[in-house]
Amino acid sequence: MAITGPSGCGKSTLLLALAGIIRPDQGEIRIAGTNVRTADDDAICVMRRDAMGFVFQLGELIAELTLLENVAIPLELKGVRRHEARRRARSHMKELGIEELGNRFPGEVSGGQSQRAAVARALMNDPVVVLADEPTGALDGDNARRVLDQLLTMTAIRGTSLVMVTHDQNVAVAADRQIHMADGCVRSDGLAAKCL
Numbered sequence: 721m722a723i724t725g726p727s728g729c730g731k732s733t734l735l736l737a738l739a740g741i742i743r744p745d746q747g748e749i750r751i752a753g754t755n756v757r758t759a760d761d762d763a764i765c766v767m768r769r770d771a772m773g774f775v776f777q778l779g780e781l782i783a784e785l786t787l788l789e790n791v792a793i794p795l796e797l798k799g800v801r802r803h804e805a806r807r808r809a810r811s812h813m814k815e816l817g818i819e820e821l822g823n824r825f826p827g828e829v830s831g832g833q834s835q836r837a838a839v840a841r842a843l844m845n846d847p848v849v850v851l852a853d854e855p856t857g858a859l860d861g862d863n864a865r866r867v868l869d870q871l872l873t874m875t876a877i878r879g880t881s882l883v884m885v886t887h888d889q890n891v892a893v894a895a896d897r898q899i900h901m902a903d904g905c906v907r908s909d910g911l912a913a914k915c916l
């Protein structure tokens with residue numbers, strides 16, 4: 721699903737609400753059986769840890785950890801042993817072509833490489849849904865296209881839903897469902913013909 725709309729219309733706010741980081745005053749949000757508006761903080765945390773992945777505009781990797789350590793975090797948070805978490809992190813990094821960069825720190829890689837690590841990390845916990853807020857917004861055209869293709873492919877082969885804010889109309893029209901927002905409201909919500 722692609723979310724489009726002018727700056728300030730509420731796209732990022734909607735993603736924060738979907739993630740349970742802010743609670744909506746009205747309406748219902750249900751993710752993997754959890755009612756995000758009424759669930760307690762612990763349940764929301766578990767839902768985020770087990771059912772969600774996140775990719776932001778600028779990787780938001782932890783600067784003090786290597787790329788491999790960053791990618792492995794979601795599994796370590798779930799209690800997977802470090803050795804196993806890192807083995808699986810390496811496998812995701814390989815899928816994205818960044819397996820050589822495991823020992824580098826975020827400050828030592830390019831923007832595109834850092835976004836690839838963010839994509840790898842977002843999928844580590846086998847989430848039900850990945851929330852992405854302009855995941856390629858900070859990359860140049862070629863790089864953006866490549867990272868986006870990887871994000872689309874990796875979610876598609878796993879059957880993971882992807883909810884993505886994008887300014888790129890080409891990306892939006894390629895989505896199965898496109899939501900356009902203005903002034904904090906959904907103005908149009910269209911399923912692509914292939915979904916009907």
Ligand SMILES: Nc1ncnc2c1ncn2[C@@H]1O[C@H](COP(=O)(O)OP(=O)(O)OP(=O)(O)O)[C@@H](O)[C@H]1O
Nearest residue numbers: 725726727728729730731732733734735885901904
């Ligand atoms: N923490 C906050 N406290 C108060 N108002 C906020 C806060 N965060 C965002 N807003 C306001 O809420 C509105 C929606 O902001 P939001 O960040 O969701 O927009 P956006 O659609 O993501 O814009 P952009 O395309 O520029 O990222 C804006 O008017 C913004 O100023």
Ligand SMILES: [Mg+2]
Nearest residue numbers: 731732733853
């Ligand atoms: Mg935003």
